[in-house]
Amino acid sequence: MAHLDAGERAAHLAGLAPGADIDHRGTLLTQGLLDEVLTRLREPATGRALLGQVKFDGARFSGDVTFEQIEFSGVCSFGTAVFDGSAYFRDTHFGQDLRFGNTEVTDELWFEFTAIDADAWFYGARIGGVLRFCVDRVGGSAMFKGVTTGEAHFTGVRFLGVARFDGFTVNGRAYFDGAFFEDGADFEKAVIAGPVCFDGAHFHRSRACFDGAELGEEVLFSEAHFQTGATFTGAKVGGDMSFCQARLEGDMSFRRAVFRSTAVIGPLVCPGLVDLSDALFESAVTLEVAAGDLRCRRTRWASTAALRLRHADVDISDAVLEFPVTVAGRSSPFVSPVDEQIDEPGLTDARVRVMSVSGVDAAHLVLADIDLTDCRFVETVHLDQLRLEGRCVLPLPPEGMSWRGWFPVRWTRRRTLAEEHHWRATRYGTVGWTPAPEGVETHEPAVLAPVYRQLRKALEDGRNEPGAADFYYGEMEMRRHDLEAPRGERMILGLYWAVSGYGLRAVRALAWLGLAMTATVLAMMLWGLPQDDPDLVSKGRIDGRSVTLTTKKPGPANPEGPYRRRLSTARFEKSMRVVANSVIFRASGQDLTVAGTYVEMTARLVEPALLGLAALAVRSRVKR
Template identity: 35%
Template sequence: MEGSHVTAAAPATDAERQLIDAVSVGGGTVDLRTRKERSRRELPSPDDGAAWGDDRTVRAEFLQHLLLTLGTPVNLYGARIAGDLDLRGASLPPINLSRCIVDGPSRFNGATFPVDVWFEGTTFLSYAAFNSATFTGNAGFYNATFTGDAGFSSATFTDDVSFSGATFTGHAWFDGATFINHAGFAGATFTSAASFESATFTGNVARFDRATFTGGAGFGGTTFTGDAGFIKAIFTSDAKFTEATFTGGAHFTDAVFVQGADMSRCSFRRLELIRTVWSGSLVTVGLVAGRADLSEAVFDVPARVELVAAHVFGSRLQANHRFHLILAAGRLDLTDADLAAGSLIESMELPTTVDRFVSVPPLFEENGRLAKRSSVMPLNEFLEITLERYRLAADLTDLFADRELAAVVSLKRAHVAGVRLSGMDLTQCVFQWADGLDGLLISDTCVLQESTDADPGWRFPRLRRLRATRRVIYDEVVERRRARGVQLDPAIPDEANPRATEVPIPTEASVAMTYRSLRKALEDSKDEPGAADFYYGEMEMRRSSARLIDRFLLTLYWLTSGYGLRAWRALTSLAVVIAVAGWCFTNSDWVRISPTGPGSPVLSPTSDAWPWLFAGQETIALFRPAGTIGVTLVGFGAVVDIAVRVLGPVLLALAVLAIRNRTKR
């Protein structure tokens, strides 16, 4: 390069002379750092930059001359860029200003970076504006510091971009930005507002792991077509994700929300809130997800969570205050969860239209033209984003096609004292070893399995319709299937999810204890008819696990009165007793006609119906009424008479008790 070219740039400082010398020989790296600075990882501070002299100072207008007039690449380390750096609308050569300090405004609005650009460890002391800029190569802003506002609104990154470890102490604007490839914000710190409203992430992964948002974080209307990671991120102010769409997975594992988050009308293929800590509210009105995982999440404030999700995992979830979960269509696993008293889990109606699941923008306008898109977004990317949203909408619609009530599939080992279930499907809910079941309130709107009184080996299926039905819990169904050697399916059959609940194998004794606790809860809430079914189940399990003598007595109790809950059995048993006793009284060896006193006996011993009428009369009175002495009972006849005198009142009492248990409120 000729000297006349460099004279136009009017170099004045020693640093500028080194830079022009490097340009004159065809380019090269100018590293102004000391040996100590190269060996340590610490970034230069603003105070360090203020102390640098001409040997480390490059004027902004000189840098503009190299980039715009001469079009030469700049590869500079450890310099202070003094003045207003204005490169708006320019198509720039390769730029590397790593570990530099820019003390004036930086204007890159509308600029195009056709190759890689690096600002690694760079400190921007004033505002930095990259609005509507286009980065077609790699963009490296990792460990950069923005002490003023940073604007990347409507910027387009067609290759990898990294803001990992970057610090934004002013506002950070990424509204409408497009990230076509990998976008990394891992470990970034936002001490003021960070806005990603309507941004688009089409790469495989968008990483915000370990990022810290001290100011508000805005992701409203953002689209992520790949996985989005917010693992161990910290949100100390409000986090807004309203109407965001995640066609892949959204991972918030170990994230902390100090002020809460708004995820209203968001759409997720997979939402992971594993081990998240909530010190603020979680707003989820209209949230739709194929799978939502709240395992080990901790809610330190009262929370109301509304979800439309096919599968919801809440194992070891901890709610220290009232937790109100409203679920549509999903299957809920609350294994080992700890729910505060007063918590409510209820179902809601499932939306029926696709546009309620995912907000899909129109591909064409009314005039047949393609819908408007960002002026810098490639057409193929626009079409791919729209297609991904349609795919998500179709997949979610298929997931909920056959769903009706939301279902709880596991409360295994959960603490549920004072919790209320309303409108939930409990036909496959496992209660085994749950704590506080005697305080669990199950409303009448919940659905349980129904079963007849018959044992599993009942051989007369046609008579099954004559037998009474009762509500049973899934634990009893599982135990009976196990006893018959039937293979059981997981509570949530999902091979792709290693957190699926294992199949429980309850014992008769544990099921009986579960029934006892649930019965007590209903009795305390004055629901005697509902408690009656659980008492029946408790006795069934006790009978199955009892030893020989106890089993015989319980079987007799079941056969004669259905554990005091089946009035028709007690009355049928009474009729059988009368019939058998009447037949016994027809035996002349056990019954002898005896002379009577004045008048006629109430029952004539010569009547053909006398034996059964006499047996019926004996069953309804402990003492023989006057005027019935027309016979003398001898031998076994006297024994039969004593038996019917005892059994008759007992069976009548059981019938009355059964009616009372079914009608008492």
């Protein structure tokens, strides 16, 4: 049209009427020429331009252009068109497809008070300024694959079909707050340099996909709704991620994601799985997560981290901790920035359970207020440097009596490891002992003894002697049941267990002391005390003025007569004196028979040892 003279242009425009098709492919257009065309296509009653099929493919628009109050009833195509300035679409309606494939806009591209009933294709478009796509709805699929823009605004858009933003590049900010993605949103390999806002966005039916995306600054999902979850596999995040009051009904995956300068993630409430496996945290971070499961397998923390968790079953197998990482259970719900409690739908179990730390270098690991009932510790490195803070719950043996064949067994109350439960379940059955989950190896006592030993040292270094005592008991139990150990060693450990519970059961040691003292008293009354106390006998000779006297004491006579007569009150009193002195390792000074002498020697060896074991057991429970 730019090359037509006035007559030719007038003749061309005279042939136009509302609803006509427009074909200006490859032509040069200005705002003035465009207004002349649109004026011929407007209905006088409404003032709206009615266009049929529109073709501006390859056209060049000089300066800023505005399309306002227009009804496009057919396909509208701007493929490969070039806008030297800005393009504004206001109060427009596209009844069929809108195509902006490989279009180039030097400055801004705005869509306001606009609706698109079919597909919107912007494949490969390049926009130098702001892309403001604030349309009411896109009835079909929305294709923004490979689009490049300076800033993007999609506030409140309702995408009724699939929304594709893979390879979408934004050099500044991007706003998707309040947007509705009815049939999935794909941001795979999108690159957004500035902050990204999805506050109040809704993702329905299909997962929101951010796999491989590069998000340069903070990412906001406050009050967003994920009906089927989201994936950030391989994504690179440069700032914080906020999920305050977001509603997630599916799983959330951050596998292989890289968090470069992320300081805070959360509060994230997810009734399903939050997967951080193989993720990398390059800077200090705080994670606030309430989830059904939290998986951190092979996750790498290159700086300090604090995991503040609720409800979650946590698996940190083979994670790499280069700096201190704290996994802490939080008793109260998370709160929003305005101090409102965040709801936790679908989460009922208040415990935070660590399921495995296998393969982790525990030198930098701190567990605080965590349930370790099902935690697996085998193959953990530097377990002796693990720090357990607050109330960390460990599994207990079965209560009451159980049976091993025909013999009753009463298990000592102590804190154990899940791996010991797995092993004992194979030996004594699953009544009270928890069997190993499917696919989890059951380890023998030779493997478990070093685990107990290292955990004992960890608690001793933390000045928790009573807690370390239970791990010492477990270590000795595993050594006693280790079939690879020499038989003699296992027999000594068995005797040590029977006599005093490895020096940790004062009642058992005192019971044996009482039995030993009772046996000693009876032995003394029956055989140890002589029949009568021997009297001194003095004999002398008088020769001149000198007197010579010789005093002899007869040897104690063995008691005679029936045993019943030997159990007298007097003999009991003497026997008690002998026993009382033997307990404190002293000689009684009482005349004894040969048998009584050996009984006393034995008592002076055994009974102080039992008393010492009882004192040791008490001290191990009260020492700090």
